[in-house]
Amino acid sequence: MKRNSDLFEHFMQVKDQINPKLMWKAANAKEHESWRRKFGAKLKQLGGRLPAPVPLRVHWAEKTQTQAFTRHKIYVQSEEHYWIPAYYFVPNKVNPAGHGVPAIVCLHGHSGIYPYIREGSARERKKCREHELDYAPLFAEHGYVTIAPIQRGWNETAESVDSRENGCQRMVLSAFLSGKTPVGLRCWDASKLIDFLKSQEAVDASQIGVAGLSGGGMIALFWAALEPRVRLAMVAGYYCTFKDSIYSIYHCLCNCVPNMLDWGEMREIAALIAPRPLLVISGKQDAIFPIKATRRAYAELRDVYDLLDAPRNLESDFFDGPHKWSNRKTLPFLSKHFGKP
Numbered sequence: 135m136k137r138n139s140d141l142f143e144h145f146m147q148v149k150d151q152i153n154p155k156l157m158w159k160a161a162n163a164k165e166h167e168s169w170r171r172k173f174g175a176k177l178k179q180l181g182g183r184l185p186a187p188v189p190l191r192v193h194w195a196e197k198t199q200t201q202a203f204t205r206h207k208i209y210v211q212s213e214e215h216y217w218i219p220a221y222y223f224v225p226n227k228v229n230p231a232g233h234g235v236p237a238i239v240c241l242h243g244h245s246g247i248y249p250y251i252r253e254g255s256a257r258e259r260k261k262c263r264e265h266e267l268d269y270a271p272l273f274a275e276h277g278y279v280t281i282a283p284i285q286r287g288w289n290e291t292a293e294s295v296d297s298r299e300n301g302c303q304r305m306v307l308s309a310f311l312s313g314k315t316p317v318g319l320r321c322w323d324a325s326k327l328i329d330f331l332k333s334q335e336a337v338d339a340s341q342i343g344v345a346g347l348s349g350g351g352m353i354a355l356f357w358a359a360l361e362p363r364v365r366l367a368m369v370a371g372y373y374c375t376f377k378d379s380i381y382s383i384y385h386c387l388c389n390c391v392p393n394m395l396d397w398g399e400m401r402e403i404a405a406l407i408a409p410r411p412l413l414v415i416s417g418k419q420d421a422i423f424p425i426k427a428t429r430r431a432y433a434e435l436r437d438v439y440d441l442l443d444a445p446r447n448l449e450s451d452f453f454d455g456p457h458k459w460s461n462r463k464t465l466p467f468l469s470k471h472f473g474k475p
Contacts, residue, residue, distance in 0.1 A: 149377050154398045158405045158438060166405075166441060174406055176397050178360060181318030182309070185213040190329050193217065202226060203274040205251075212326045219290055220283040220327065221251050223274035225475065228336045235475040236341035236468070237279040237331045239324055239364075240270035243348030243371070244386060246288045246301065265458035269345055276465060277475030279337050281327055285320055285349070287388065302388040316388040321357040328363050340365070341472050347371045347415075347459045352389060359406035366471050367407055368464060370415035371423060371457050375399055378427035385422065401434045408435075409444030411471040413463060417455040425452060447471070 138144060156173045160166035188211050196207035203225045209217040228235055240250065248254030249262040252271055262268050270282040284291055287305035306316050324344070332339040343366035346354030351372030358367035376399055380389045404412065414435075416428045432450055439448040451463040 146382065149381055152377075152395045154395060154402070156397045156402065157399070158402050160438075160441060163442065166438070170406060173398060173402055174360070177356075177403065177406065180315075180391050180394060180397065181321065181356070181360070182315040183313040184318060184322055185216075188212070188214060190326075190333060192330060192333075203271070205271075205274075208330075210326055210330050212323050218283050218323045218326060220281050221247070221270065223270055223280040223282070224336050225274050225277050225279065227277065228279065228475070234334070234336055234338035235277060235279055236343065236472040237281065237334075237337045238270075238273050238468075239327055239331075239342070239344045240273070240280050240282040241324070241344065241346035241350030241353050242267075242282065242285060242288070243346070243350045244301070247282065247284045248289070250282055265347075266461055267347065267459055269347075269459060269461070269464065272461065273345070273464075273468070276468075278468065278472075279331070279334070281331065283323060283327060285353070286316065286323065302386050306387040306390070310392075315391055317353065317356050317391055320353045321360055324353060324357045325361055325363075328361070343367060343411075343468070343472065345370075345464070348457065349386065349388065355400065355403055355407075356391075358410070358412070359403045364410070366411045366468070368413040368415065368467065369404075370459050371417065371420060373400055373404065373414045373416065373431060374423040374428045375401075375431050379423045383422050399431070401431050401438075404431075404435050405438045408438045409442040409447055411447040411449075411467070413449045413451065413467045415451045415453070415460050415463075417453055417457055417460070419455060420457045422457060428452070 160169050191211040193209040198205040203223045206222040208220050208222050212218050242250040249258040249267045252262055252268050270280040274280045287302040292301045309316050328342055331337045344354045344358055344364050345368040347370040351369045354367055354369045358364040376395055414432055418425045439445050451460050453460045
């Protein structure tokens with residue numbers, strides 16, 4: 135009798151025995167709506183206990199002017215004892231006819247904020263160029279209002295008691311021990327940013343979207359599923375399957391949503407976004423989100439959009455490249471669904 139003591143092999147065996155209880159199987163719009171209510175409630179529950187609401191309070195800290203936009207460093211209160219640091223980009227030619235323009239919440243991944251706003255060390259700036267991480271300033275240069283928050287656990291929000299920890303470790307441990315999750319808290323913060331954007335004359339409150347890569351793609355997917363005020367989503371370097379990526383390949387602990395696989399896969403989360411516009415961006419050489427599984431999950435999601443008579447709202451950009459952003463389709467996608475500012 136062979137005795138297996140390899141824990142990884144054990145969990146690979148367990149993976150194939152997991153059958154989520156709320157997999158999407160709708161045959162018509164009525165069945166989809168029934169499923170959506172059940173799975174939406176369960177996903178919200180899996181996100182953990184949320185903070186107590188606080189009134190909208192904003193501290194304007196810094197202002198930087200460029201030829202294309204004004205960038206403000208702001209702090210938006212999210213909890214009684216926590217304020218979200220964020221970079222708010224307003225195009226210089228915004229609102230020429232007295233109307234707000236579409237806004238995009240731009241979420242960074244595990245490189246921290248600086249490569250995403252064209253700042254930081256020489257290494258960070260190089261990564262910005264090579265991985266096209268500067269979508270927040272880029273979209274602002276094309277007339278969209280954008281806001282790029284520092285996600286909890288990174289840059290000035292991080293508190294590391296051990297130099298070996300990454301930016302998320304302390305936040306993950308504290309969240310889990312207090313009945314919360316990193317995903318739930320980061321989605322909560324993103325919703326507070328919508329409250330802020332809706333208060334700004336420069337913004338068309340009916341046209342607010344989200345863009346995110348990697349860890350930012352994770353929050354973009356979950357948040358768009360849970361937040362109906364998000365009218366469009368661009369998810370890069372994340373949409374795949376939990377079984378083929380997060381479960382089977384090493385990832386930061388912040389990707390963990392306890393008991394997630396008991397209820398659904400990434401396709402189910404994305405199905406809550408439907409029929410709203412969704413662009414899935416994935417590199418064919420992405421080593422941590424295998425493209426084969428991404429294609430399969432995308433084909434399964436196509437069934438949802440087809441059922442809801444919204445096939446034109448779902449698009450993909452499967453490009454030749456590694457784990458990075460791609461702008462091959464982003465601006466046409468924004469123009470198609472939000473119009474040109």
